[in-house]
Amino acid sequence: KTETMSTNQYLSMEQLTMLYDKSVEIINKKDRRFAPLPAMWRDKPTSYWNRIRANYSGFMIPYRKDFNGTEKSAINGNILGLFFNGSLHNKSKKPPTFSYFGNQRLIVNSSFIVNVHQNIYFVDFYCHNLRDHYVTLVVARPGSVVDRFCQRHLMQINVFNNPFLKIVNGKLYVTLGVNIEVFYTDIVDVNRVIQDRIGKFMPVTFRGKGSKEFGIPKNLACKVCNLW
Secondary structure, three states: OOOOOOHHHOOOHHHHHHHHHHHHHHHHHHOOOEEEOOEEEEEEOHHHHHHHHHHHOOEEOOEEOOOOEOOOOOOOOOOEEEEEEOOOOOOOOOOOOEEOOOOEEEEEEHHHHOOOOOEEEEEEEEEOOOOOEEEEEEEEOOOOHHHHHHHHHOEEEEOOEOOOEEEEOOEEEEEOOOEEEEEEOOOEEHHHHHHOOOEEEEEOEEOOOOOOOOOOEOOOOOOOOOOO
């Protein structure tokens, strides 16, 4: 079952549009440039990847979205997916060299995650510390259960023309104005990704305490990303 909350608990389409507009506003103020994004990544501790290999034959199974970000976001607690990061440093235009989520990074070709065969949706705009803002996007297979849910509750964006993540001449580009995270809603066969050279593992410096079980709500004191 995909839907677990009553619909009046979700952001309305009008509120979602306002959140979208706020995210575009900060991009326009901070950095309107795009940079090539040849790969996206997922950082987890070594124990996570060992468990994937031992218990799930190398398959990463989508999990239920936690309550990180905007409290009334429709995907919270409702759809299943896997987070991939697409945030580049605005000066080096490279991925961060450290992670708050683990010491092993799975890097995959960005076209594996975002391509013309998937639908893409704007979901959320939030921060935790008033400084680093995030936009959450959902990628769904057209016609899937998740896609039908997104069609009802989220804002679909054009993969060739949007302020966050877009395909230009067959290559993916990402904004440098905010951090971008993508919730990918299909199973990932890690063994095939490695064998077919779609991706690879690399070590990364781990900082902090890792993910919190239920996520971290957005900072309600921020005037940039809150609607009220």
